[in-house]
Amino acid sequence: MPEFFNVLPPDDARALLLEHLTTILPGETIPTHESNGRVTSEAICAPQALPAFRRSTMDGYALRAADAYGASESLPAFLQVIGEVPMGRAADVQLGSGDAALVHTGGMIPDSADAVVQVEHTQRIGGDTEVNQPYEIEVFRSVAQGQNVLQVGEDVTMGAEILPGGHLLRPQDMGGLLALGITSVKVSWKPRVAIMATGDEVVAPNQETGPGQIRDINSYTIAGLVAQAGGIPVYCGIIQDDFEALKRAAAEALSNNDMLVMSAGSSVSTRDMTVKVIEELGEPGVLLHGVATRPGKPTIVGTVGAKPVLGLPGNPVSAMVQFDMFGTPAIYRLQGVAVPPRRGLVWAKLSQNIASESGREDYIPAKLEDAAEGLLASPVFGKSNLIYTLVNADGLIKVPLNKGGLLAGEWVEVRLF
């Protein structure tokens, strides 16, 4: 436990946590079309080529490219259209030399053709005739072999690895799997994240508050962030500031779930109690206590076995910012995602100076507005750690570790939040 009570830079602290998360949750098989946001638990290979047949990318005529060689507006090629390939059917037209077949975008190309000429570069001779009767066309452009044709396997070849294990599935990934007829997929369990509020002053949101009491909101803001990262929030209620009660509740929550988040309270004594509880839950226990960041310096990060345990500061802004910093990547890692999805960022021009301290990474709630010179970011005022600074914000301005502040007019990175 060498890092205990060291205040680590946030990136190092996160890396330390993640390297202790060595166990990926088991897999379960679910329908592919319900897999958005889930994580593959094994690599998936293509059971067939895609496309499975040669397809036209244009409305036009399938032909042998040699038959339109040198064709131009002034010297068109003349071809005989001997049939049509209907959509969704085999292209069973046999083209001889000088023959063509009408094809639609996405339709199959006859074996005997090697290119498609767009309908816009042709003209039918003699106008419309009876259906299914051969007719002649003039072709005004030459085409290369393979032009306007999707080849078999051009999207995916048979047997190719289409997705690695640990891949966070998006709508296009579901589409890619379904195109190959892969209608079910093995994904990691959704991590169950136990959420516990502590504090003698905390009451449930549906309670009236007496003097000195506040309502529990951290359980619900954290639950929202858990769900956004693909976890299942499990509410464990409000535990009084009592070592034995907290230890008992924490041990039970941890044994039934994959991760534990405690709102560690605001005072030094409650935080110390949380540290002791995590230490007693099992090895390795507390990995670090304190992160060089504001808000959220007194965050406690630990693991018990390979299950992450977080002790978040009690104030609501710190709790959310710190969960975003440690909890969200942990939930992805439990599912086997090596690199969490990139955050939504925007660049904006800072409306006023922001003071900070070098050696500390600050996150300042900010409002974004479209202005004449581009996006404008204005810090949201108010004493730090008030929940409405986040309610009134569109994102967080990051003041990097090595900067003593930011200047009005600078372009800054704003993390959408």
Add this chain to the structure above:
Amino acid sequence: MPEFFNVLPPDDARALLLEHLTTILPGETIPTHESNGRVTSEAICAPQALPAFRRSTMDGYALRAADAYGASESLPAFLQVIGEVPMGRAADVQLGSGDAALVHTGGMIPDSADAVVQVEHTQRIGGDTEVNQPYEIEVFRSVAQGQNVLQVGEDVTMGAEILPGGHLLRPQDMGGLLALGITSVKVSWKPRVAIMATGDEVVAPNQETGPGQIRDINSYTIAGLVAQAGGIPVYCGIIQDDFEALKRAAAEALSNNDMLVMSAGSSVSTRDMTVKVIEELGEPGVLLHGVATRPGKPTIVGTVGAKPVLGLPGNPVSAMVQFDMFGTPAIYRLQGVAVPPRRGLVWAKLSQNIASESGREDYIPAKLEDAAEGLLASPVFGKSNLIYTLVNADGLIKVPLNKGGLLAGEWVEVRLF
């Protein structure tokens, strides 16, 4: 219908659609802690002040600032600690001149105190004594009136509008509501979005494909995007390329749902049929057919009554990009959101030249990689419109309308996708 067959720039096209969406869906009341991602259907005001009582922001001693006036290391002030304010309880200690009370972070401040001095700036005289016995402290710093104290209403004043109508709720917003005891909230219905695939060549994903046949994937990729925007996808299956069948199915889908999305097929004839169907569904019908963008030029955008109807190109990449461009903002607008949430963007250095055409907005699938010089964006190769170009991509590079292309080494905007 003056815009019909005009190819509009994407921003103008989207504005045209949104200005026709004049009806906001009705509201329903749901538990606040389940409201993440929903949209408020009316403004919400604070039923009480937050905080409801004066709170300490530090572990320390509540006192009268005047009693520590001028205190310093060399000339400390001496105060008598006559009690402690327990967490979650009223501060019923009465401070006389020269008195102080022990308070914890988040605890209530006695009426008779006007500031808090941090415990780190004090020292207890004579060490620990029995619990509940008064003791003396030295105070080494003066404090201003109000220092380390959160005033009543400093986060929110009673009666203040805390959220407007049409606000997309995030975890912090749930927290802000619950802090005030607002445990239920009126939100717009989740829009029901009917999704219909068309094409004689299209079969369900669980079917074997014969020659010329492909599996329906657009229904599922679009469903994923619908859900991400807060809508409820309603699968309407695969409709054959038959005008009457399509019209009947579309009319039924539209009457049972709040929005209709058709995969309009790939060939000119299927697209024309979709246009005719939308025209016959009701007024105003087709608003525009064609957007100055690639992929996705032949997109059809319409409204029937105030319900949006989209005819998406049949190829899967165009369908997704165009749904993102029109469908996602429409779903937000139906719920009353004036400005959809800002997209996740990153800035990256382009790995190679990209050709485009001025007057057209292009979206190029790209892979992102961390490189020595920052984030690097590399276009994903492959004929356009193959689903695996999107599967293999992390985002889309936008080539703005007025640019003829982008140069290797340029910093470009990549929309996470």
